[in-house]
Amino acid sequence: MMLGLGWGELIVILVIVIAIFGAGRLAGLGSALGGSIREFKNAVKDDDAAPTTTTETKAERESKV
Template sequence: MHIGVQELIVILLIAAVVFGGGKLAGVGKALGKSVREFREEVKGEESDALKEK
């Protein structure tokens, strides 16, 4: 199941109403940081697994 552009817009509008503009920016920043850290950890584990072989 894929989320289309229309569904994404609706979700963002609902989030803007619930959290407000200022808090939404903070939530986006925290989410971006979390995703970045997750990707770094996954990449680190993959490189560690390749080194062990």
């Protein structure tokens, strides 16, 4: 079964969500979601830019001795 949502259904859902939460609270949720996504992207970018470190295995440490 396929769920196809048209414009009419999306508008009805939007009106119900606004009626339940209120426009001010939805704006705050959108702002918080945008900030979270921005922080995630920055963390991923910083992690990619960080130099990679290698970890020695026990066998490699023992072979040096």
